[in-house]
Amino acid sequence: GQFEQMISARKRLQIVAPITLLLIFLLLFTTFGSIKDAMLVFTGIPLALTGGVVSLWLRGIPLSISAGVGFIALSGVAVLNGLVMISFINKLRTEGHRLDTAILQGSITRLRPVLMTALVASLGFLPMALATGTGAEVQRPLATVVIGGILSSTILTLVVLPVLYCIFHRSDSVDGVNGVNG
Numbered sequence: 001g002q003f004e005q006m007i008s009a010r011k012r013l014q015i016v017a018p019i020t021l022l023l024i025f026l027l028l029f030t031t032f033g034s035i036k037d038a039m040l041v042f043t044g045i046p047l048a049l050t051g052g053v054v055s056l057w058l059r060g061i062p063l064s065i066s067a068g069v070g071f072i073a074l075s076g077v078a079v080l081n082g083l084v085m086i087s088f089i090n091k092l093r094t095e096g097h098r099l100d101t102a103i104l105q106g107s108i109t110r111l112r113p114v115l116m117t118a119l120v121a122s123l124g125f126l127p128m129a130l131a132t133g134t135g136a137e138v139q140r141p142l143a144t145v146v147i148g149g150i151l152s153s154t155i156l157t158l159v160v161l162p163v164l165y166c167i168f169h170r171s172d173s174v175d176g177v178n179g180v181n182g
Contacts, residue, residue, distance in 0.1 A: 013068045020072050041082035048078035048153035055148020066138045070145030078153035081114045107162045118154040122147045
């Protein structure tokens with residue numbers, strides 16, 4: 001009975017995970033009205049997933065259904081920090097700041113909120129990751145994935161995302177007025 005339930009849950013997860021990622025992308029596109037910015041924020045997900053896989057491997061925890069649920073939760077958290085950063089940079093650009101100034105000022109201004117979000121979320125999952133009692137076999141993989149993924153996606157948000165933004169929007173600053181797409 002348990003094996004059949006596990007197979008059924010795995011099949012559902014194979015359907016739910018892609019649908020969730022598609023919905024996240026659609027929400028990002030709706031928020032920004034731009035495929036370019038939606039893709040930029042969406043880049044946080046692969047590095048977050050990589051961090052989740054590495055953290056499972058480092059702890060010697062096998063990939064399970066609860067880890068899969070952790071990956072789905074992680075996708076939302078990974079997108080949140082990128083959304084905060086890109087939204088603020090876009091706001092600075094619409095106020096007339098040059099591309100490089102908006103990226104630098106936006107990254108510095110959003111450094112604390114991004115770090116605090118990652119720290120709070122990671123610390124919140126820490127008791128689950130260290131659990132040893134009843135239900136720990138479900139809690140540990142989920143929490144491990146979320147903590148590892150949040151740490152790696154935070155690095156992306158703070159370091160890689162501003163660089164990608166510059167690359168993706170460089171043509172906007174050449175075509176636009178004062179770095180603002182006209």
